[in-house]
Amino acid sequence: MSDLFPPFIPDPEEPRRRRFRPIPLRLLVPNVITLLALCLGLTAIRMAIESRLDIAVFAILLAAVLDAADGRVARMLKGTSRFGAELDSLSDFVNFGVAPALLLYTFILDEMKSLGWIAAMVYAIAAALRLARFNVMLDDPERPDWQKNYFVGMAAPAGALTVLLPIYLHFIVWPVSEVAAPVVAIYTVFIGLLMVSRIPTFSGKTLGQRVARDMVLPLFVLVVLVAALLVSFTFHVLAIITLVYLVSLxxxxxxxxxxxxxxxEQVAATAGVPEEKAELGDQ
Structure with a gap:
């Protein structure tokens, strides 16, 4: 019987095949930053369940900082990938959709029972729809370059930090009681609607690419000042930034x-279309 099934003896001269191709480190660094942000978002959910609101807000804030950093690091290292983009979207949904919704529900929306839960769900679903639309618009080849400086609707990180305004006010002005629950619910739904709206908001992606030489030192001082104020008066600074952001929309x-x-007008002039026809077409 041993002759029927002789053992396989590999050729010692044959080079060993690699089952997996090595991945450059520059592709891993942005994904590691995204995973760290996801860990912060999950930690915020735990802190919300334990009613540790201040730590939950800090976790979401740090997640937003890391979310702004991972894309820039990926572009600097030329480590952008489709996998990284999908991972970033899933992380953003947890960090800026689920975590703020649960935080607000455990904070005050639970006083309204089912209505409060519906308001939290509307915000979370709006965040998911906003991220899905953002991914689709990335593949639009006809989008002008100047439109890349604007988001369609409020960005998910901005929505998360904005929707937490009632918690900021709770810590610095007045304790939010159950009487304010309907107002918080309406505000939560309003921010969710802004996220899925067609309102253009400035993205700020082009900021920081080039800095004038004479502005370097003042910029350093400004960054240190903002960081010091944010550490010392966290909720005051977040509340002011949120109000200024809403007013600037x-x-x-x-x-x-x-x-x-x-x-x-530039496209019409390039195509040789009279300006009157171009204006009629816009109307």
């Missing part, structure tokens, strides 16, 4: 429409 819309009008 209409100005972003006005700027976007002006750029869009100028782009339409």
């Amino acid at each position: 209409p100005f972003g819309v006005i700027r976007y429409r002006a750029l869009d009008r100028a782009h339409s």
Whole structure:
């Protein structure tokens, strides 16, 4: 019987095949940053369950900082990948969709029972829809370059830090009681609607690429000042930034429409279309 099934003896001269191709380190670094942000988002959920609101807010804030860093690091190291983009979207949904919704529910929305839970779900679902639309728009080849400076709707990290405004006020102005639960629920749904809306918001992706030489030292001082204020007066600074951001949204819309009008006129002039026809087409 041994002759029927002779043992296989590999050729010692044959080079050993590699089952897996080595992955460059530059591709791993951005994904590690994304995973660290995901860990912070999951920690925020745990802190929300344990009613440790301040630590939960800090975790979401640090997750937003890491989320802003991983994309820039990926572009600097030329380590962008489809896997990294998908991982970033899943991480953003947990960090800026699920975690803030659960945090607000355990904070005050649970006073409204099912209505409070519905408000939290509306926000979380809006975050998921906003991220899905963002991924689709990345593949749009006809999108002008200037539109890359704007998001369609409020970005997920900005929405997460903005929707937590009632918690900031709770720590610095007045304790939020159950009477304010309906107001918080309406505000939560409002931020969710802003995330899925078509309102253009400034992305800030082009900031920091080039800095004038005479502005380097003042920029360092400004960064240190903001960091010191954020550490010493965290909720005060977050509340002020949130209010300023909400007030600045209409100005972003006005700027976007002006750029869009100028782009339409430039396209019409390039194509040889009379300006009157171009304006009629816009109407």
